[in-house]
Amino acid sequence: MATILRLKDIGKVWHIERTKEEVMALGGISLDVEQGEFLILVGPSGCGKSTLLQIVAGLEEPGSGMLEVTRAADGQKQTGMVFQEYALFPWRTVLQNIVFGPEARSVPKAQREADAQKLIDLIHLRGFEHRYPHELSGGMRQRVALARALANDPAILLFDEPLASLDAQTRKVLQVELVRIWQETKRTFIYVTHALEEAVLLGDRVVLFTARPGRIKEIVPVRLPRPRSITGRREAELLEYLSERIREEVDRSLKAEGLT
Amino acid sequence: MWRRYRPLRIISPVAFLVIWEGVVRLGEVNQLIIPAPASVLRTMIDLTIDGRLPWAIIASLNRVLQGFIYGSLLGIVLGLLVGWFRAVEDAVDPLVAATYPIPKSALFPLFMLWFGLGETSKVITILIGVLFLVLINTVTGVKAIDPVLLKAARDLGANQRQIFTKVVIPGALPNIFTGLRLGAGMALILVFITELEATKAGLGFLLWESYQLLLVKQVFSCTIAFGILGILSSWMLQWLERAVCPWKRV
Numbered sequence: 001m002a003t004i005l006r007l008k009d010i011g012k013v014w015h016i017e018r019t020k021e022e023v024m025a026l027g028g029i030s031l032d033v034e035q036g037e038f039l040i041l042v043g044p045s046g047c048g049k050s051t052l053l054q055i056v057a058g059l060e061e062p063g064s065g066m067l068e069v070t071r072a073a074d075g076q077k078q079t080g081m082v083f084q085e086y087a088l089f090p091w092r093t094v095l096q097n098i099v100f101g102p103e104a105r106s107v108p109k110a111q112r113e114a115d116a117q118k119l120i121d122l123i124h125l126r127g128f129e130h131r132y133p134h135e136l137s138g139g140m141r142q143r144v145a146l147a148r149a150l151a152n153d154p155a156i157l158l159f160d161e162p163l164a165s166l167d168a169q170t171r172k173v174l175q176v177e178l179v180r181i182w183q184e185t186k187r188t189f190i191y192v193t194h195a196l197e198e199a200v201l202l203g204d205r206v207v208l209f210t211a212r213p214g215r216i217k218e219i220v221p222v223r224l225p226r227p228r229s230i231t232g233r234r235e236a237e238l239l240e241y242l243s244e245r246i247r248e249e250v251d252r253s254l255k256a257e258g259l260t
Numbered sequence: 261m262w263r264r265y266r267p268l269r270i271i272s273p274v275a276f277l278v279i280w281e282g283v284v285r286l287g288e289v290n291q292l293i294i295p296a297p298a299s300v301l302r303t304m305i306d307l308t309i310d311g312r313l314p315w316a317i318i319a320s321l322n323r324v325l326q327g328f329i330y331g332s333l334l335g336i337v338l339g340l341l342v343g344w345f346r347a348v349e350d351a352v353d354p355l356v357a358a359t360y361p362i363p364k365s366a367l368f369p370l371f372m373l374w375f376g377l378g379e380t381s382k383v384i385t386i387l388i389g390v391l392f393l394v395l396i397n398t399v400t401g402v403k404a405i406d407p408v409l410l411k412a413a414r415d416l417g418a419n420q421r422q423i424f425t426k427v428v429i430p431g432a433l434p435n436i437f438t439g440l441r442l443g444a445g446m447a448l449i450l451v452f453i454t455e456l457e458a459t460k461a462g463l464g465f466l467l468w469e470s471y472q473l474l475l476v477k478q479v480f481s482c483t484i485a486f487g488i489l490g491i492l493s494s495w496m497l498q499w500l501e502r503a504v505c506p507w508k509r510v
Binding site: 057058059077079080081083085087089090091092100101103104105132134148149152 | 406408409411412413414415416417418419422426427430431433505506507
């Protein structure tokens with residue numbers, strides 16, 4: 001398979017102005033992301049996985065290291081982000097939110113709205129085009145956020161704990177939806193989560209991060225057929241393995257903070 | 261049913277007026293100081309028929325509208341720039357911080373010296389009062405925009421100009437309207453104060469003249485007219501906000 005994104009020794013240090021401290025968030029991440037894969041990033045909180053996502057999105061500068069993205073022919077932006085807090089524009093309707101990117105690129109109105117209709121069908125929100133975000137449930141808002149990111153036609157979709165603020169039922173529904181949309185759109189998904197269950201259900205590969213400073217502890221391939229079920233035997237085994245590995249890191253970071 | 265109609269909301273003010281009318285008619289209070297509601301209404305009708313009240317309202321509204329419109333526009337434009345551009349903030353903020361605490365009415369004498377005794381000094385006093393309130397609330401509105409929205413806009417490919425027009429301006433609108441509502445109240449206060457001096461026209465002038473002649477019913481009439489202007493301005497702003505911010509239910 002072709003590599004779509006290559007990270008070489010990406011590091012990031014935060015300078016805390018008030019205390020003059022330097023916190024190493026990422027300690028050298030090297031990783032090849034394959035075209036079309038569903039890649040999961042998990043690790044203890046504060047391990048820098050979200051920071052890495054922001055760097056890939058171009059929203060943060062990497063402190064050190066190199067980032068190579070296989071460019072699209074038209075030079076269009078290659079990534080699109082879905083945020084945990086949805087980040088929908090409250091003053092725009094569902095349709096207006098989805099066309100934000102194409103509108104910024106001056107795609108003609110008729111065309112961008114026709115494209116948006118296709119995305120609205122993809123996320124099953126037909127009939128809600130003219131609702132405002134506050135008139136939607138959390139699950140619907142996150143679908144709109146996904147459609148808005150897809151409207152720019154990026155090769156790589158970045159997810160920053162997209163289901164973390166949803167209730168358990170909605171989360172299950174959206175996990176299934178995400179896999180379906182990933183299969184239909186054939187995009188590369190890079191997905192940050194702290195829910196190991198999601199890693200097992202969604203991922204082709206799971207990248208385990210160490211506690212701060214975040215480094216790659218292990219890359220676990222998930223060779224399980226889809227659709228997966230969290231109650232399946234092999235899924236349960238993998239979940240058990242991942243929790244064990246994460247627990248080591250959490251313990252290590254607690255020890256480092258002198259909490260045990 | 262009770263919850264929806266809440267009849268006390270009508271009964272209470274009506275009862276208040278009835279009791280007031282009754283107490284005055286029974287001769288419990290001096291009619292020269294507190295006239296009965298019915299006689300005030302009579303006076304208002306007389307003042308309307310002889311044209312004094314409508315003309316006074318028109319003269320005051322003219323000053324209020326000019327001051328409010330120019331002050332709001334300036335306040336919104338300046339507020340957006342101060343809120344968004346660090347350099348503009350650094351240049352303007354100290355000036356605002358130093359002049360904001362001055363009661364705007366206290367600037368009126370200076371403005372009369374500088375701009376003459378005509379309409380200009382009155383309009384500028386109102387303009388300044390409105391400007392500060394709209395400016396400060398607009399700045400707050402820009403700063404209150406959720407940073408994740410700016411991030412999302414950037415991620416979706418918006419350039420700096422597009423972020424300003426498509427995120428900063430709509431994001432600040434709710435606070436801008438807060439500023440406009442406060443500004444409208446301020447404009448009415450200031451028009452009254454500026455009409456105490458150097459004019460023979462306006463609601464403030466009529467009220468003050470009536471007081472000096474001890475025409476208490478006329479004083480009441482003007483006070484009520486001011487109140488009605490206040491209510492109308494707040495209704496109009498509410499209507500405007502509904503039209504401009506349909507995503508907010510106000």
